[in-house]
Amino acid sequence: MNVLKDKVVLLTGGTEGIGWECTLAYRRAGACLCIVSNDRGSIARASAALNDDRVLLVEADVADAGAVEAAVAACIARFGRLDAIHNNAGISHPSKAVHETTSAEWDRLFEVNVKSIYHTTRAGLPHLKASRGSILNTGSLVGEIGQEIHAAYSATKGAVAALTKSMALDYAPFGIRVNAVAPAGVLTPMLRSWSLEQPDPSSAESYLNGIHALGYCPEGDVIADACLFLLSDLARFITGCILPVSGGAELGYRRVLKS
Structure with missing residues (x-):
């Protein structure tokens, strides 16, 4: 279904993991994409794989306000409009308790995972007002229920x-919808890095399968399908929603990863 036909989506962190699956889903749905990433290698791989004039790849750090403003300007210069912003870029390192987390680690997590949304919104809002567009944020189930030895990330x-x-309340008068997805475990490079930081990395796979009521840890495509729905007009009367895409993990997520 071309549910995003002729829509222009700015997607941060769109070259790896969940973001890459969203890139593929949004393209299949007919969108033009401005993909923002700070990883030059993954940008090169994405460019080679996509080879599509409907896709603009921009190297930028989402924690840098000026870089984000430049990315939005490049998007407008290329496509002439902006219909949606998907704030997907994020980091999860370090996997530590609060007292073990350095000030620099804490600040970097909040700059990338939270302040980046501030940057994209400030830069993109005038264009979203014009299109009566939408904003989608990639959250996490741990933002609701917490997670051991992952305090700063959970806080973000x-x-x-x-x-x-x-934001949903603030921008509803302009016809702008704001929603978020909240995955549990998703098999991405970031999750695999998290697994290596655990007391017993060898048990991480069985743990990640076990926390989901449906019995397995999914790939990023299941999250991309939910994101596609929330950005499309099929979700035209949904705003302020934090949608769990979690396989029922919230029903029993507080299991301990044993050392």
Whole structure:
């Protein structure tokens, strides 16, 4: 279904993991894409794989306000409009308790996972007002229920959930919808890095399968399908929603990863 036909979507972190699956889903749905990433290698791989004039790849750090403004300007220069922003870029390192987390690590997590939404919104809002567009944030189930030895990351995702709801209220008068997806485990490079930081990495796979009521840890395509729905007109009366895409993990997620 071409549910995003002729829509222009700015997608951060769109060259790996969930973001890459969203890139593929949005393209199949007919969207033009401005993909923002700070990883030059993954940008090169994405460019070679896509080879599509409907896709603009921009190298930028989403924690840098000036770089984000330049990315939005490049998007408008290329496509002439902006219909949606998907704030997907994020980091999860380090996997530590609060007292073990350095100030620099704490700040970087919040700059990338939370303040980047501030940057994209400030830069893109005038264009979204013109298109009566939408904003989608990639959150996490841990933002609601917490996660052991992952305090700062969980805090950023809790902030994303609260921010999503506040933005939905602020921008509803302009016809702009704001929602978020909240995955549990998803088999991405970031999750595999997290697994290696655990007390017993060898048990991570069985743990990740076990926390989901449906019995397995999914790939990023299941999240991309939910994101596609929320950005499309099929979700035209949904705003302020934090949608769990979690295989029922919230029903029993507080299991301990044993050392």
